[in-house]
Structures are given as structure tokens and as C-alpha cells.
Amino acid sequence: MNQYVTRTIIKELRERNKMTQLQLADKLGVTDKTISKWETGKGYPDITLLEPIADAFSISVTELISGSTVSNANVSANMLRSKFYVYPVCGNVIHTMGEAVIHCHGVQLAPAVPEEADENHKIFIEKVEAEYFVCIDYDMTKKHYISFIAAASSDRMQMVKLYPEGNAEARFKINGVKRIFFYCNKDGLFSINVVKGLDDREKSYDDVEERRELEKVAGILFRYCLLYTSPSPRD
Numbered sequence: 001m002n003q004y005v006t007r008t009i010i011k012e013l014r015e016r017n018k019m020t021q022l023q024l025a026d027k028l029g030v031t032d033k034t035i036s037k038w039e040t041g042k043g044y045p046d047i048t049l050l051e052p053i054a055d056a057f058s059i060s061v062t063e064l065i066s067g068s069t070v071s072n073a074n075v076s077a078n079m080l081r082s083k084f085y086v087y088p089v090c091g092n093v094i095h096t097m098g099e100a101v102i103h104c105h106g107v108q109l110a111p112a113v114p115e116e117a118d119e120n121h122k123i124f125i126e127k128v129e130a131e132y133f134v135c136i137d138y139d140m141t142k143k144h145y146i147s148f149i150a151a152a153s154s155d156r157m158q159m160v161k162l163y164p165e166g167n168a169e170a171r172f173k174i175n176g177v178k179r180i181f182f183y184c185n186k187d188g189l190f191s192i193n194v195v196k197g198l199d200d201r202e203k204s205y206d207d208v209e210e211r212r213e214l215e216k217v218a219g220i221l222f223r224y225c226l227l228y229t230s231p232s233p234r235d
Helices: 007-016 020-030 032-040 047-056 060-068 194-231
Strands: 083-087 092-096 103-105 107-109 122-128 130-137 146-152 157-161 169-173 179-184 189-195
Touching: 007 032, 020 032, 020 047, 047 179, 083 103, 083 107, 083 169, 083 179, 092 103, 092 146, 092 157, 103 146, 122 179, 122 189, 122 194, 130 146, 130 179, 146 169
Parallel strands: none
Antiparallel strands: 083 092, 103 107, 122 130, 130 169, 146 157, 146 179, 179 189
């Protein structure tokens, strides 16, 4: 399209960067009248100028064309602030260390917003030597499944791709892992703090042991009742 950059975006970016039309023109090697034409919709920059314009405003060409600039406060690149972009049509998963403008097959993707793991997506985490074994209590079918599990620490991200009719489980090197993410193809992105996942696992074990003890006591009482309620054999 001819109007690949809207007239408002150049003006907004110029004013945000406290530039005059003449200052921007000097950076691009054009006249201030040319800048004025762009900003009033009487003309549009040549496609060869898109990269220089983006550089002048310290943004990407994608941001310039989309009109959606990104303010990325994640300058320390902390993996715990990671964003996941998922395109359900092809199954692509794109991971970034902060805000970004992501397109897949021509479609701009919004970052998936993680929810806390719920009763329908129970996750258990077990520490096995130097690894975390992560298991999600989930019936993996072709239509409804967990597509990936990821483990995030402050400086790295480990990810395991899953497939329908497989097991919803993965192993991760501990390496300071603090949060687990997983994605359901129908219900979206979920996450859980590793400490909470370990606590839930321990509670699950406690429940099992308690049930076994109760079953054992019930069995003893049942045999005791049979012993004392059975009729005595006649001589």
C-alpha cells in the first residue's frame, strides 16, 4: 500500500522526540517541506527511507509501519518478565524478554497473559536430584492439550514442546528456576511459583499417606467386627 506510514505517526514520533521538522529533515537528507507533506498526508516517504526514519526515532521499522511503538522497561532482560506470543493456527511459540511487536503469517500477535494454575490445570512439581520434574494432571487429546511447558529463572528460559496424546510432563535443570509456565491450546497461558508447586506436591503426598492409614485402620476394624459378630459354631 502507498500509505505504509500514517501521517500522524511521523508527527507524533517527531514531537515525542522533541524534534523540529527541519531537524528531522536534516537527519534524513530531505527538506522540511517534505516532512510537512508527510505529516499533512499530501505525500508519503519513499520505502527506502523507512529504515532511516525508524533509526531517527530509535524504533524498529515494524513499529513505524504498525504505528505501535513499544516502551520496554525490561532493560535488565530478566527472564521472569518474559512474554509468550502464540499463533494457534500454526502452533508457533515466540518468546521475548520484554515487550515487542510480533507478527506471524502477517498477523500481529498479542502477548499471552498468564493466569494462576487452577483446578482444571493442576500442576505438580517434584525435586529429583538436580532437576525439577513437572507434571500436569491433564488428559491430552488431539483437540485439547498442553502445547508447551517452560521454566524461568532470572537469566534463562528452558522450554519443552508437547504434543497431543502425549504426557503433560517435563524435566528442567533447577538452575535458580522460580516460575513455571505452561500453555493450554484452549484455555491459554498459565503459570505457578515453583515453591507453591512443590508445596502442592507435598500436600498431595500427605493426603495419599493419610488415606492409606485410614484404609488400614478401617480394614482392621472391619476384621475385628467380623470376628466378634460371627455366630459361634454349635457343638
